[in-house]
Amino acid sequence: MYQVPLPPEYTDLSAEEIRSRIHAAKAALGSGTVILGHHYQRDEIIEHADHRGDSYKLAKDANLHPEAHTIVFCGVHFMAESADILTPDHVKVILPNLAAGCSMADMANIFQVRKCWQELQRVLGDAMSVVPVTYINSAANLKGFVGENGGTVCTSTNAPTAVAWALTQGEKVLFFPDQHLGRNTGARLGYDPETEMVVWDPFKPLGGNTEEAIRSAKFILWKGHCSVHKRFSLEQIAKARAEHPGINILVHPECELEVVNAADFNGSTEYIIKTVESAEPGSKWAVGTEINLVNRLAKEMPDRLIFCLDPQICPCSTMYRIHPSFLLWTLENLVNGVVVNQVVVPDKVKRFAKIALDRMLTVCA
Secondary structure, X not given: OOOOOXXXXXXXXXXXXXXXXXXXXXXXXXXXXXXXXXXXXXXXXXXXXXXXXXXXXXXXXXXXXXXOOEEEEEOOHHHHHHHHHHOOOOXXXXXXXOOOOOOOHHHOOHHHHHHHHHHHHHHHHHHOOEEEEXXXXXXXXXXXXXXXXXXXXXXXXXXXXXXXXXXXXXXXXEEEOOHHHHHHHHHHOOOOOOOOEEEXXXXXXXHHOXXXXXXXXXXXXXXXXXXXXXHOOHHHHHHHXXXXXXXXXXXXXXXXXXXXXXXXXXXXXXXXXXXXXXXXXXXXXXXXXXXXXXXXXXXXXXXXXXXXXXXXXXXXXXXXXXXXXXXXXXXXXXXXXXXXXXXXXXXXXXHHHHHHHHHXXXXXX
């Protein structure tokens, strides 16, 4: 499936016209349609969301309305897939703009991961004892691969628990698609990034490693990253501390290890929000995550100094493709009885992906 061009009658509407018509469409649709908005969305989307959260929270929130028959997921493609996996079969999940993907999720595809798995089997032979762990920021078929091969899904919150569990099931972890979350998680568990971790580059033979390096490693980290969180640096932290004595540095674990180590706090999107919300009035926070979220926190808590660690950062470019005009187009089609941009995970993939997600809920509970 691909995104059809937005009809011309939607492209020239003013922001106020779009807002007013979205309100009207929501009222006409009633409680049977639920809108989910990821924290990284622009404010003009978040204002219409029935629930807002990170990818994992929203996938669970999709089940909070037993009366709902349609979920409009204002996020990116892998999030809509997760919602389709976790909701009953009668619930339709819609992504307002099918072009809203995730560059990190796209850095690992099922063909590359299967090839990696085969090469690991060849190198390790009968000693093959690798447990795959995929970040929730991944395609449904990768979640299915993990479920079929004894692994689990993880979030940025429960990655340490998921990886610790994986190492009780096998001697090594294949972690994808984000190398930085994998490295930060392993380091947090006490493993040495220099001697116990290798990076797997899918475009090189053996991922760019020697057979001996693979045999010795505890962690095989996929060469993927988040383009937003990779921008944060030690220089930015030093500048924030110099200009704002007493500043708290709070970053996401998708940042590079040196940035996480230099920060005062690190954690998931939900952790970042709760940490700032629970802070004392007058406290100061330089936050290393997506700009829409940081700006929203600053607006909602003006009694605290809150700013983005990188002043030049752009919004998540793929998340930004959910423009209010696409949301309006989606909702008005639903009012007319037309379902557009439904995201459907094939049954076989859904079955194994749900095993992986349920395993996460069990081992990380």
